[in-house]
Amino acid sequence: MPEADWQEARRLAYAAGSALAASRGGTDLVPLDRVNGRVLAQDIHSLHTMPHYASSAMDGWVVAGEGPWQVERVPQASANDGGLPRPHAGAGSTPPPLISGWARAIVTGESVPPGATAVIRQEASVLEAATGRLSALQAPSPGADIRPAGREAAEGELLLRAGTRMTPGRIAVAAVGGHDRLPVSQAVRIRLLLTGDEVVTTGIPAPGQVRDTFGPVLPACIEALGGALADVLRIGDDTHATLDALDSASAREADVVLSTGGTGRSPADHVRPVAEELGGTSIVGSVAMRPGHPALLRSLPEGRLLVGLPGNPLAALMAVVTLLEPLLEGASGQPPSSPVEVRTGEAVRGAGHSHRLLPAQWSDPAHRQQLVPSEHTGSAMMRGLAQADVVMVVPPAGVEAGAAVTCLPLPWYGR
């Protein structure tokens, strides 16, 4: 099977994610304080006008008509508040109307009474305590410092579209719109399967061993991309263990198995042959990208999916942005993310028939105009990725200095 072109591999992964959602995707109703990062399954509308009542934008006096005004009730001067203003007296109810020529103390956010024409800030007012006469340093324009009801949104107005990923700003607008829970796409459940006899999880590895790069890293990537980690399994390079990990009762509880290592074709590599033996179809057999070309995507029994990441750590993370990210976008109903184009400050050699995925960084982080490839970007190296701001996608023919080049965000910098 020929290597899939890089863009085609992303399209196929997105389509496989969409098909997964169609076959098993449900909706969760999630409270606002737990919805960050989830993707809306339906459009969200305002449940009332926003703001839902006219309020004061400042501490001071609400007035009706032309000044000077008579204060309804002169507040007692006190050391703490200088006689102004009193706390919200009537939260939850409409205040009594204000008659033309009168003024009443008001605090920020408090309901403006019917009949009010403006709010005068405390520091812009002069109160004659003995007579209760209030004047303004400058005549207020009509409606000054009053936030009218409905200025931000009418009741029923669209606030957020289905397919939107929730962020703190979007959670805030849903709260202001009156929502307690939001309908979000059920997160894709992912089994993380780490393979390799030589992998050790702590301390300094002996020659021939490697320190596990994936166990501490991929759960964070899965979370950042909106997936849900179902479980983590570590196995050696063994056919039966691989078979069990891909197709046991517990494996079937996950929608996707995300494996690392074992994608090659040596006798020590079991992921590919065992998956083939299980049936299903190959969706992406390998990808025309460097590093990471042995990455694979195939269907497993019951319509589950296998994303096989190569063992070399940088290769695996480039496969995460190539296959796992579009798959999870498709599965949550988000539109496919479109990579941005940025200028490269240096000429970058292409890989001939493949795209090159290179960790890259801003040459001037303050202005973010131009990228340069990071150093130490060998397939088994991590220093380049540690410094990187984005992934530069270099076309097969390479790019000249100053040319625009496609870039992908790194999962942990959000999208």
Ligand SMILES: Nc1nc2c(c(=O)[nH]1)N[C@H]1C(S)=C(S)[C@@H](COP(=O)(O)OP(=O)(O)OC[C@H]3O[C@@H](n4cnc5c(N)ncnc54)[C@H](O)[C@@H]3O)O[C@H]1N2
């Ligand atoms: N004859 C060929 N050999 C290889 C080819 C090829 O085309 N022909 N492709 C190379 C490329 S490219 C890659 S990438 C790797 C893919 O290897 P596998 O997916 O089969 O992975 P392994 O062989 O199990 O391991 C490769 C490498 O990665 C290290 N590794 C594995 N797991 C971890 C981990 N959890 N943390 C850190 N490092 C890990 C492992 O020790 C090996 O060094 O194949 C090339 N060979």
Ligand code: MOO
């Ligand atoms: O995927 Mo491999 O070298 O491209 O590490």
